[in-house]
Amino acid sequence: MTQVTPRDRVRTASRLVVKVGSSSLTTPNGVIDVDRVDALVDVLAARRRTGTQIVLVSSGAIAAGLGPLGLAARPRDLATQQAAASVGQGVLVARYTSSFARYGLRVGQVLLTADDMMRRSHHRNAQRTLTRLLELGIVPVVNENDTVATDEIRFGDNDRLAALVAHLTHADALVLLSDVDALYSGDPRKPESRRLAEIRGSDDLVGVELGRSGAVGTGGMITKVQAARIATGAGVPVVLTGAAHAAQALAGADIGTYFHPGGRHPGTRLLWLAHATTGRGRLHLDDGAVDAVVTRRKSLLPAGVTAVEGEFAAGDPVDLCAPVGAVVARGLVNFDAGEIPELLGRSTRELASALGPEYERELIHRDDIVILESHH
Ligand SMILES: Nc1ncnc2c1ncn2[C@@H]1O[C@H](COP(=O)(O)OP(=O)(O)O)[C@@H](O)[C@H]1O
Numbered sequence: 328m329t330q331v332t333p334r335d336r337v338r339t340a341s342r343l344v345v346k347v348g349s350s351s352l353t354t355p356n357g358v359i360d361v362d363r364v365d366a367l368v369d370v371l372a373a374r375r376r377t378g379t380q381i382v383l384v385s386s387g388a389i390a391a392g393l394g395p396l397g398l399a400a401r402p403r404d405l406a407t408q409q410a411a412a413s414v415g416q417g418v419l420v421a422r423y424t425s426s427f428a429r430y431g432l433r434v435g436q437v438l439l440t441a442d443d444m445m446r447r448s449h450h451r452n453a454q455r456t457l458t459r460l461l462e463l464g465i466v467p468v469v470n471e472n473d474t475v476a477t478d479e480i481r482f483g484d485n486d487r488l489a490a491l492v493a494h495l496t497h498a499d500a501l502v503l504l505s506d507v508d509a510l511y512s513g514d515p516r517k518p519e520s521r522r523l524a525e526i527r528g529s530d531d532l533v534g535v536e537l538g539r540s541g542a543v544g545t546g547g548m549i550t551k552v553q554a555a556r557i558a559t560g561a562g563v564p565v566v567l568t569g570a571a572h573a574a575q576a577l578a579g580a581d582i583g584t585y586f587h588p589g590g591r592h593p594g595t596r597l598l599w600l601a602h603a604t605t606g607r608g609r610l611h612l613d614d615g616a617v618d619a620v621v622t623r624r625k626s627l628l629p630a631g632v633t634a635v636e637g638e639f640a641a642g643d644p645v646d647l648c649a650p651v652g653a654v655v656a657r658g659l660v661n662f663d664a665g666e667i668p669e670l671l672g673r674s675t676r677e678l679a680s681a682l683g684p685e686y687e688r689e690l691i692h693r694d695d696i697v698i699l700e701s702h703h
């Protein structure tokens with residue numbers, strides 16, 4: 328009898344998100360490595376044939392645009408990166424389209440921004456589209472919408488985006504494929520570094536050296552571990568391994584690193600906010616407001632705010648600080664920074680009668696607040 332292992336959750340998953348990094352898809356001179364794309368698609372198509380729904384989160388737009396644009400290395404400036412992504416994304420999706428067509432499968436391109444993951448209305452939109460594509464038997468090929476993303480709002484790496492997509496689509500598992508075959512205790516090129524086969528929680532990561540990436544990738548191990556935290560925090564197990572081991576990883580073999588899922592906790596739409604962004608400004612709360620927001624999970628009203636710092640626009644993430652100054656929560660604010668001073672300390676009813684009914688809304692809706700980990 329075969330033993331049941333945690334990795335059976337990957338082997339038996341009926342919905343999988345698979346993320347593949349730039350370094351696994353392109354050659355160092357900035358063109359798509361057709362053989363490696365085909366090898367990956369062979370594995371995904373085989374799994375698709377067993378009925379598993381697959382969302383492919385694929386990086387590589389910028390890397391695949393370098394060759395066509397005659398660029399020797401990944402450009403530093405955002406505009407040229409965006410130009411490269413614009414050229415490369417088309418090439419990449421064309422390649423996936425023909426590679427999946429060998430198996431009679433179709434792909435659908437989905438380009439997402441951080442906003443699409445954060446804001447309620449956009450979030451539902453993305454969710455609806457992805458779910459419909461899967462129902463139609465299509466393989467969604469997801470990437471960040473690099474051409475419109477600015478430095479501030481950009482993910483920059485697809486690891487965290489993939490974790491959010493896994494949560495959004497209620498995937499059973501997330502598979503992160505890279506050019507390294509596992510998470511190691513230190514730089515994998517050093518002989519003393521050991522493969523970490525399983526991570527059960529943050530304690531297992533104490534002392535692990537998370538380094539930067541190679542030539543074409545962006546996040547290195549830091550963003551992969553962050554992605555694993557986001558996904559496991561939403562109850563989704565994660566396997567991290569090399570793209571060359573994709574078949575074994577999907578079959579639940581003891582390869583790479585398996586991150587055990589935690590219990591699902593509410594508010595995971597905002598995991599991005601907690602893990603992957605910083606506040607664009609700060610709101611200082613009085614004790615009553617801290618209690619309302621953190622303990623009673625209420626919306627933040629202007630009456631409990633004593634001061635505002637920073638330049639931000641309605642919809643931006645801001646940090647919520649306790650009177651002693653510690654950041655206790657983060658939320659998506661409903662007003663521009665410049666509008667807030669005249670609202671401070673005033674009740675919503677008072678504001679509505681003085682300024683008009685549109686000022687009766689909360690400063691931050693409770694669904695748009697995430698309590699930072701140390702304050703749970
Ligand atoms: N502790 C570690 N364990 C494994 N790999 C690590 C570690 N620290 C840094 N790395 C580096 O992270 C790289 C993978 O990240 P990245 O280049 O961003 O990949 P991708 O393009 O697949 O997203 C590996 O090539 C490896 O050299």
Ligand SMILES: N[C@@H](CCC(=O)OP(=O)(O)O)C(=O)O
Pocket residue numbers: 347348349350385386387388389390412470471473483484485486540543544545546547
């Ligand atoms: N959206 C970008 C992803 C950037 C990137 O290099 O990501 P990754 O290889 O996953 O670290 C692209 O397609 O080029």
